[in-house]
Amino acid sequence: MSTDYIIKKGHDIKLIGEAEKTIVDLNAKRFALKPTDFIGCFPKMLVKEGDLVKAGTPLFYDKYRENIKFTSPVSGEVKSLVRGAKRKLLEVIIESDGKGESVDFGNTDIGKINKEEIIEKMLDSGIWPLIRQRPYSTIADPTVLPKAIFVSAFSTVPLAPDFDLIVHGQGEAFQAGLDVLSKLTSGKVHLNISAKNTVSKVFLNAKNVQINKFSGPHPAGNVSVHVNRVDPLNKGEVIWYAGPQEVISIGKFFLSGKIDSKRVFAFAGSEVNKPRYYKSYIGACITNMTSSNINGDNSRFISGNVLTGDINYKDGFMGYYHNMTTVIPEGNYHEFFGWILPGLNKFSVSGTFISKLFKNKKYKLDTNLHGGERAMVMTGKYEKVFPFDIYPMQLVKAIMVEDIDLMEQLGIYEIDEEDFALCEVIDTSKTELQKIVRQGLDLMRKEMS
Amino acid sequence: MKVLRNFLDKQKPHFEKGGKLEKLHAMFDSAETLFFVPDKVTSSGAHIRDAIDMKRTMITVFIALIPALLFGMWNIGYQHFLSHGESADFWTMFLYGFFKLLPIIIVTYGVGLGLEILFAQIRNHEVNEGFFVSGLLIPMIVPADIPLWQVAVAVAFAVVFGKEVFGGTGMNIVNPALVARAFLFFAYPSNISGDKVWISDKADAFSGATPLGDALVGNFDNFPSAYDMFMGFIPGSAGETSTLMILIGAVLLLVTGIANWRVMFTVFAGGYIMGLLFNLWGANEYMLLPAHYHLIMGGFAFGAVFMATDPVTASQTNKGMYYYGFLIGLMAVLIRVFNPAYPEGMMLAILLLNVFAPLIDHYVIESNIKKRLKRLKVVSN
16 A cells, blocks of 8 residues: 655755765774754763773663663773863774674564553664654654654655665565564554655555655655655654664664664765775774765765765764765865856855756755845745745744744744755855744754753 | 955954954945855854855845836936937937936935944844845836935934834845835935936936826826837936846746745736726726826836846745735826826835835735644644
8 A cells, every 4th residue: 555645845855975875894993972963952971981881782872861871882892982172072982893793682572562662662772863853853752642643755865865775685684674664653553655766566565555656856855744744743753763774773672682773875976986885884984985986185074965964074984874875075275256157066055156957967066155144035936945834934923033832833843954955055155044044943842952 | 366366365454353353344244245255164054055045145136126226227328319319329328327327326325335334343243235236226116307415314314214214124124225215206206217327418308207196197198108118218317117028037037046036917907907997997197097007107026027026025935925925016006096196006006015025924824824824723622
């Protein structure tokens, strides 16, 4: 049983440097958990530098929700705790000993286990953070019964990783994960696939779920879009969501009783010599991807995609939820009369550059802002890439003035900062929309708790 | 190019915080960004950005205005020599108009940009490019013979009271260019209305009435043909006369997606439908004027393409734009036919709907909010 949804508004940004479909071993030695990957989490350490850990040993927990623990993805030694301004904990770095030892949480029969047992086991083993919730995109609240769970089997971001490739041969674990998830909700588990690109049997033959087919330009792959079309979120309601690799991790855990943080990462972008896929574990150090595989020496390393990813470093670590690393050139140069030239190589959704005539052109884009910050002048532009029944500019302005009632009325629960990424890209005024939306969501979260 | 860059880099420290020319920071900044797109990179959110910025947007509108502007210069000369019964060649006519319009343009930009930079400096932000377009619009909607000091006063009024008191670019309620024109219209009516001002240096014996002026007093004997009005061989302000040139600009604005087609289209539709309604009523000769005449005479087309579409003062919701545009067209023709005091209704119609646009948006957004609440109630029942 499947339903088709067609997304009309949006835009696919076509970039140079898509990852070739081969997977090589990353051979990462160091791994890190970054507490900053978890929205609203305030880490309290359980280990100190020099401690020996196994995969599954708790590293820290959340001060505000003490039952949510974060465990080591690999076995090895706690190498260092990296702190930033005001001693904020940024990274807990583990050096792998290569032995692959794991804490054993015991076997379970997925058919018989009930909801409470599942939640308790997941919290104990530290794999609970794999599930996130909407609104707010925080780690799911285990005390809440979500009205549905959404799994997105495809991505529409620029240079998106191919999940068909990533999940290849993992059908059993994926199905086990879905079976577990289906016990956690009062409603359905929705597996959302691409009508055009999803061909993997792992997804198409999945059982115990409702399969929804989506087609259309980015953000057709975003969770909010799926929720909005399939089962819109109202005030007070909660849905949970997870990606395919997270579901596989959950499945493997319940099949074996040991945590398995294996991940496949896409390594893409115009600055990458050999863009391809790498396999490793959550939080892997990317230095083996980037060393002698980058063109040019002025590059931006992004954990995640170019629309929503975090700024990373050449020898930094993968983000907890990220499936890819992108490398694009930095744009810190002055362009002579750039605003008046016809612009054959300029990317723009507007029709003001000649490049608009070439529909399928792939671009090499850098991080230049292409202009200074200005007042919001242009109207009706966000709507073209924003496939929700929400007024984006009005919502952003409501957030800027911190009008909580208005934010709620305009539908802030239904969206996430990533949904504003395209609006931010095409914005003439160069306003930092994602940052503003995140502030709005944080404000709502504090007000509502 | 390199020399210029080096020069700017050398001067930059003086204008930054702590430099001796810190107070002129906004001025330096606007000069620097005129030559070079800044080297600023993304620091939060999306790492890549669209190549469009405010300058690109405004230059597109500027280019869209050029056909009407050039034609207007020629037409000023053409009308002048016509009234004197003299014949002149193309360049004589063009240059006559060029030198009539140039001082107005210079005064407008001088006063307007000066104030913009001053406000940017006080508010400590970069100079917004909005006036780049307003500064060209204003000379195109006033008579060629208008005293320059009046232009200066009107521009100052428009920038300060039409825009900056509301918080600057993006916050204004009404279109600044139209504020300038409305100011002139009510403060110095003798220089901007009547049948004497629309032909530059007119010979006394020649009637200088615009089609609108003729229509208002019921003088349809020497009414220009639709062709003349569409092409623009009629007296009027520099920008408004040639519907053809305005439409060329309109095509550019629509192809580039800078102006919203919803507004443009509905203004024309509103005007045309009001004209048809008057045709049905037919109480006097003006009402019987073919409906499409309304779209090609006076400032209707110019207002529809360049004024009503101003994204800041127009309705900001797609649904609201239909109402906003339609009502502008409707009101403009209504004022023309009914109001005995002003022959032209476009300026007042746009200003009126500028004021009402937030109200229209309010109801559009309110219906969106209600829809969301309804969904919530269905779920909780």
